[in-house]
Amino acid sequence: MTVPSIPYWFYLSMLLPGLIVMMFGRSLLKKLVGLCLVQSAALLFYILAKPFSIIFILTVAITGVCTALVSSWLLRMVRRRYQTLDEDKILELMQ
Amino acid sequence: MTGVLVLSPFIGALAVLAIRGWRPKRCEPVAFGAVLVSLAASAQELRTILTTGAIRHSFGKWAPGLTIEWVLDPLSATLACCISVMMLILFHQARPSILAELGQKRSVFYAAALFLLGGLLGMLLTGDLFAMFVFMEIAALSGYALVGLGEDRAPSAALRYLLLGTVGAALYLLGIGFLYAETGTLNMAEVGRRAVSALGSPAVMAALGMILVGLSLKLGLFPLHGWLADAFAYAPSASSALLASVMMNVQIYALFRILFWVFGPIAVKHQIPALQILTVLGAVSIVAGSVMALCQTDSKRLFAYSSIAQLGLAALGLGIGNRWAVMGTLLCVLNHALMKGCLFLSAGILALRRQPRSVLEWDQLRMTSPWTVAAMTAAALSLIGIPPFGGFVAKGYIFLGAVRGGESLPALLVLASTLLTAGYFFRIAQVVFFSKANDVVALRPEKSETWLQILPLGVLVAGSVLLGVYGMPLAEKVLAPLLEETL
Secondary structure (H helix, E strand, O other): OOHHHOOHHHHHHHHHHHHHHHHHOOEHHHHHHHHHHHHHHHHHHHHHOOOOOHHHHHHHHHHHHHHHHHHHHHHHHHHHHHOOOEHHHHHHHHO | OHHHHHHHHHHHHHHHHHHOOOOHHHHHHHHHHHHHHHHHHHHHHHHHHHHHOOEEEEEOOOOOOOOEEEEEOHHHHHHHHHHHHHHHHHHHHOHHHHHHHHHHHHHHHHHHHHHHHHHHHHHHHEOEHHHHHHHHHHHHHHHHHHHHOOOOOHHHHHHHHHHHHHHHHHHHHHHHHHHHHHHOOOEHHHHHHHHHHHOOOHHHHHHHHHHHHHHHHHHOOOOOOOOHHHHHHHOOHHHHHHHHHHHHHHHHHHHHHHHHHHHOHHHHHHHOOHHHHHHHHHHHHHHHHHHHHHOOOEHHHHHHHHHHHHHHHHHHHHHHOOHHHHHHHHHHHHHHHHHHHHHHHHHHHHHHOOOOOEHHHOOOHHHHOHHHHHHHHHHHHHHHOOOOOHHHHHHHHHHHHHHHOOOHHHHHHHHHHHHHHHHHHHHHHHHHHHOOOOOOOOOOOOOOOOHHHHHHHHHHHHHHHHHHHHHHHHHHHHHHHHHHHHO
16 A cells, blocks of 8 residues: 555645635636646545545546536526626626 | 435436426426435334344445445434425425526426435435545535526526535545545544544544535535525525525534544544534634624525524534534534524515515515514524524533533533524514514515415424424433434
């Protein structure tokens, strides 16, 4: 088992760029890209930690795909309603 | 029977999606049928468990430690029965709202609600950390869809919910990955046994931290509550009722199982400061949720912030961590499910009857919708913690737990929660009962409330009264023996 040698900090640091993009990105599309980075960090952990069964890795990947599908459906509805994906403009329009 | 219990909502959801194009009118009976099958199966399982004791099933021919296990004990089976009953009541009660608010999209609503039910039942019954993640995500994806089905600002609220909910799920996933890396298993009971020797390791600490933050995000505890108010306020009324009354409470149960079954009460009380963190999160949520509820005029937003405060109370009970407080938390979860369902469904009835959403314009409500007002008043009294409603027993047990545990600040917070809840509901009562009716603002509906609208609200209120009357025997005779092994 390669587990003891896993650099946990590596996976945690992979989360950070995604979280930063999610927090500071003004476009909803960029936020979703950030979200994909966060999910990828978790998936990468499952791929590199070798004893994990392929079933688990596939399940995590499928969950990520489902989330991406639902988020793109919602993104399309937001775009249709506000004609923009810029969060500031959407907030302005909401006011 | 366990397979039927969990699979029937999924099969029902797929059937609804399959027939929605050519038999849209059949979607509703199919959805009702699937929930009824689920309810019958959970009732049968509960009956069996009460005579034979907890049941464990394993399936999947994977390596030892990776086989997925179902654990049915009286607590999980009772909660499975409760959420099936709640789903049935909400489906019935919300029919007019669903028709009015969702129109052609109602088949998607039924499919998403059934996926939600399947996900939640799976979360309740699984004994495996990874399977819990999968069911949690099924429930969460259904929740995003249920919110996104609404009009106006609903899709952007759903997107925000999705962003934060998925971060929570990713943290939970990484957390259980770390636990697996340390213990070599994902079975809850087995992780519990093996984690004892690895408790001091940074990986286990990080795992617990990530799981705690991930589930707190999904629960909407302050300051991780950013998504909750908008999602509940802009979702269709039926969706808000489903999410507030069923989904959030199962998340609390998941948190309880992970903290007390996986890590164990000694570890989370004395070795890792998990319960202290949960107490702080709960306390801040009670105060912040209540203060924000006090500032709201939109009824659904007010109920949403009230949910943050009530879930904070449940988290506080878990944080205190002794037998009485945890029993209070479980009763609080049941009472919150009944009463928040009642409040959001009442909001749906008012919307259907073209009544204003702003609580400041509810001065004619006692004349135009007297039964709905009566149900909302009962729900408010129960959430405040007035006898004979279930909220009184729940708060009483959490208070008792705090006092017996020698924790004076949490005890004071339980009392403060009562006063704050009374404060924001009194604001509504002042407008509804004590202001002079203003004919210009309110619109009088043409018809009075129908018994079909009122009856399910009555059932929910009666449920809370029953919880108030039989809450103590339920706690002492059913919950206490169950928790004795754990706490």
